[in-house]
Amino acid sequence: MPSALSSYVVIFPFMAQGHTLPLLDLSKALSQQQIKVTIITTPSNAKSMAKTISNHPTISLVEIPFPTVDGLPKDCENTSQLPSMEFHLPFLLATKQLRKPFEQVLQTMVESKTPPICVISDFFLGWTLASCQALGVPRLVFHGMGILSMSITKSTWSHAQQLESTSMIDPLDLPGMKLPFTLTKSDLPGSINLPNHDEMFYQFIQEVGEADAKSWGVVVNSFEELEKSHIPAFESFYINGAKAWCLGPLCLYGKMGSNKSTNQNHSCTSTQWLADQVKPDSVIYVSFGTQADVSDSQLDEVAFALEESGFPFLWVVRSKTWSLPAGLEEKVKGRGLIAREWVDQSQILSHRAIGGFLSHCGWNSVLESVSAGVPVLAWPMIAEQSLNAKFLVDGLGAGISVKRVQNPDAKILVSRQDICEGVEELMGGSRGRSARERVQALGRVARRAVQKGGSSHDTLNKLIDKLRVSM
Ligand SMILES: O=c1ccn([C@@H]2O[C@H](COP(=O)(O)OP(=O)(O)O[C@H]3O[C@H](CO)[C@@H](O)[C@H](O)[C@H]3O)[C@@H](O)[C@H]2O)c(=O)[nH]1
Secondary structure, three states, X not given: OOOHHHOEEEEXXXXXXHHHXXXXXXXXXXXXXXXXXXXXXXXXXXXHHHHHOOOOOOEEEEEOOOOOOOOOOOOOOOHHHOOOHHHHHHHHHHHHHHHHHHHHHHHHHHHOOOOOOEEEEEOOOOOHHHHHHHHOOOEEEEOOOOHHXXXXXXXXXXXXXXXXXXXXXXXXXXXXXXXXXXXXXXXOOHHHOHHHOOHHHHHHHHHHHHHHHOOOEEEEOOOHHHHHHHHHHHHOOOOOOOEEEEOOOHHHHHHOOOOHHHHHHHOHHHHHHHHOOOOOOOEEEEEOOOOOOOOHHHHHHHHHHHHHHOOOEEEEOOOOOOXXXXXXXXXXXXXXXXXXXXXXXXXXXXXXXXXXXXXXXOHHHHHHHHHHOOOEEEOOOOOOHHHHHHHHHHHOOOEEEOOOOOOOOOOOOOOHHHHHHXXXXXXXXXXXHHHHHHHHHHHHHHHHHOOOOOHHHHHHHHHHHHHHHOO
């Protein structure tokens, strides 16, 4: 068995912020357990990761070149740089060309008689399974999603035929699953309706899904107290008895021993602005993640709603084309901050002035909000976000939902009145108050999970021990 200091793990994240950031936090968790980490990634992603890991000498980066591919913008190595979601599939397909350089790196490690104890690679990088198997290294898969949403997704994929004849409004009965809320077919996100997708996307997901199911294990950014009852159903989709290792919320490891000045560099203006907000729970934080396309007319509605609600707000806007509608600047001056740069969201959410989060419900945002004890005004947009929102609101009581219009093609999906009503209810209404109490209690459980003796901390140690024994 290798000694603690000689053990190392290779991590290969998918090049999207929502997938990479939690794995950077996991790297920090491993290095706190005396495990070295080698992260394999492409040059421009390595550049942005280098800042985050600069205080962690046991985490290193190995760069492999990103392929040049027709149909993708030049120098685009991360989904956050894609002009729109239309480029998502070409991007996914391009990552398959990373196989050869990845294998060369892994082979050199194995041949130098110091193989890693495992490779943790993203679900989308399914081909890494074959590379790992050929070199005798266990592959653990990471999806970025929670256990419940993954189980619902897998279950609906494997029962697609049965579901075809199910009505849109009757409660779904998914074999082997006990759902904490009523789910109908109309609640399922479009991305789950695989057969309705482009043939190439369908094929890609089939491929990576097969590799997923044959993996040695699954690293999950969640904690047992939150999703334990769904683990058996989730594990039943794996063919070699793979176990789901709940190690989260990973964002909390990222904060342990972090260097404040490094963190604040990202979001100096927002940190300073927040420091001036003295009233606890008074500010609403607004962010829709790194992937969803939000139209500029929809952003106008958000702006009017925030102005009308009267609450101080900190709002991260990704659109390069949008500007505050005429007349609003004066009205919100001093009361609201619009951040156009990357902010340290996790840090912001833990500021005592933040009293609510208007969120798209990406899984990282959900966990960061729960960890910080901040209730959510849920506005799911793409991918599995509607399932996360349902879990948070109907399952956990830790948030409330915005009212959305039924036409998914409309430019404005939520009106300013409905956003404003939602913000007022979250920040000052009785449903908002009860969601705050609930999420604060959950936050205490989440923080305990990653401390010594906590469920996720223990699971991490068990995983390391098991991997060392299997060497
Ligand atoms: O200025 C910013 C903007 C974002 N973030 C962070 O970026 C991450 C965003 O992740 P998430 O909230 O999960 O949103 P997306 O990036 O949109 O996530 C994609 O990936 C997730 C994990 O698989 C899925 O749950 C989502 O549906 C999918 O859209 C979070 O850690 C945020 O804290 C910042 O720190 N600063």
